[in-house]
Amino acid sequence: MTTQTTNSRVLSEPSSQFDDAIKTSFLGIRDGKCVYSGMFEKNWRVGDVPHGGYVASCVLNAFRQYFEKRPQTDPVSLNIFFLSKNIIAEFIIEVWSVKDSKKGYALAYAALRQKKIPSQIPIISIDDYNPSDYSEQRIHAITTFGDYATENGLTLLTEPTVPPSRSAFTLKDFSIGNAGLGPLIVWQPDLSYFSTEITPGKPIANHSIAFADGRKPDVWSLPYFADMFYPPPALLGRDTLGGDMWFPTMQMEVQFKSVPVGRDMVCAFKSRHIINGRFDVDGELWDEEGTLVATTRHQCLIVPWSRNSSIPARL
Amino acid sequence: MTTQTTNSRVLSEPSSQFDDAIKTSFLGIRDGKCVYSGMFEKNWRVGDVPHGGYVASCVLNAFRQYFEKRPQTDPVSLNIFFLSKNIIAEFIIEVWSVKDSKKGYALAYAALRQKKIPSQIPIISIDDYNPSDYSEQRIHAITTFGDYATENGLTLLTEPTVPPSRSAFTLKDFSIGNAGLGPLIVWQPDLSYFSTEITPGKPIANHSIAFADGRKPDVWSLPYFADMFYPPPALLGRDTLGGDMWFPTMQMEVQFKSVPVGRDMVCAFKSRHIINGRFDVDGELWDEEGTLVATTRHQCLIVPWSRNSSIPARL
Structure with a gap:
């Protein structure tokens, strides 16, 4: 070396x-x-x-x-x-x-x-x-x-989830939590799960995502894409959450399934179980051709935003 | 100490x-x-x-x-x-x-x-x-x-899966792979996903399970129950798999959600993605009252049974 x-x-x-x-x-x-x-x-x-x-x-x-x-x-x-x-x-x-x-x-x-x-x-x-x-x-x-070249054996996808339809996606600036990374990505979420001023949202974060400078997704960027989401519980909205919150990850796992091809990713993340402020995220990532390239599971917390930063989440 | x-x-x-x-x-x-x-x-x-x-x-x-x-x-x-x-x-x-x-x-x-x-x-x-x-x-x-006593915050179950109905379960001896543990458990699987002599099965393993000696499930036994299943791909049957196989686990994760109560567990395991002989298992475990007590995710392999034992899987 x-x-x-x-x-x-x-x-x-x-x-x-x-x-x-x-x-x-x-x-x-x-x-x-x-x-x-x-x-x-x-x-x-x-x-x-x-x-x-x-x-x-x-x-x-x-x-x-x-x-x-x-x-x-x-x-x-x-x-x-x-x-x-x-x-x-x-x-x-x-x-x-x-x-x-x-x-x-x-x-x-x-x-x-x-x-x-x-x-x-x-x-x-x-x-x-x-x-x-x-x-x-x-x-x-x-x-x-x-x-990967030496892995062989049965291939069978049972009840494969289908990537969410791109027709539901809307181009948006990724501006949650005073994020610095908004300009670095092209992010197109499904806004229908977001909270509005009168209704809470659902903890379901579906989107397409690409690097803004055109760098193509590969296996090395999959951990990034596996965590690069609007935290699903954040979609419930401030009223349900009781204020601005931070959603730190305690642990995350990525299982690599295929090598991504194409320019962007379609991803679906969901928090099915939020229990006493601790929650899971299950995610699936597909490449531009609709091939499943990774699954991910996280365990995270909901804590006041002040644990992250003294600068307010919403400037 | x-x-x-x-x-x-x-x-x-x-x-x-x-x-x-x-x-x-x-x-x-x-x-x-x-x-x-x-x-x-x-x-x-x-x-x-x-x-x-x-x-x-x-x-x-x-x-x-x-x-x-x-x-x-x-x-x-x-x-x-x-x-x-x-x-x-x-x-x-x-x-x-x-x-x-x-x-x-x-x-x-x-x-x-x-x-x-x-x-x-x-x-x-x-x-x-x-x-x-x-x-x-x-x-x-x-x-x-x-x-657990100090965990607090939002509790919200979104799209919680429902435990499979006990009416689908049938008492059976757990005899796969020359297992020694059959007499130690009371195992009641849903046989409708099992292969038959003429049709392949589906990699979905739902069951109820209890210790045969009446010991009640607790958090310490959850890792056991999180892996104590008929490996879902085994349900496909020997014809689909190409012979007797062993399904060693590479890694497994348990997320603990609640303390189980009651005498037995109801569990649902599924292998959605089998790719080149490597597969995942997603599982959910509920207690006797139907409360979700744990989730699990595995990564496993399908290899010839001879990698486990020189004694045939089916005696």
């Missing part, structure tokens, strides 16, 4: 806004763990916090590099646990093996860590990495990688 | 078959990790392998003891990753903290390890525990615990 630095990668590779933002650079090996550094970009935020799906794709990008020299180069599943609020600043991701395999599936862990007072410049050398400085573990992740 | 030994617990506590089988005894602390020992009982097997949901409840039982002196005593979620085939023999579970919390949710890891050639007697003292002997990691698990 070679040491990539942030600068060399920026200068040598054409890139998209998303690829720039999820960039994680391999620094070297420390205590048996592969160490990557990166930087949460302020544009990919909701309120004061980096967007959870964006964080998940940063982690998957470290896993991608970890596995690219191994027999398993394709993501099969990703489980992310959010331990504490990420800060829009530099971070370190440590990746190490859970299970190696010559032909079968392999599993690896990741821990995303930040300093108590992180800087705005990622470190570029393993010599600058002092693990005790990065005392705040923000994320625990575990992934399974495989080789 | 005190050191519990296997014997003291057997002698001092009234117990059920399930509680005896999931017993994990705290040995002490080694390298900052709490160490528990236990033994996979041969009756709780499918083929040559301990049943996956039974394994999951063994792990949760270690977590239960780990958290019983902490502010969080209630399981909120459990994610289990199966790394290699468990052997019906003794095991060690190491548990350590991912995130402590005074009032909020706390997370912990577990690693279940066995010796390359394990014995049939669990160790009963930390002095007998040599980590390098337990070289085979079988399970990685991560759990979130909380305090």
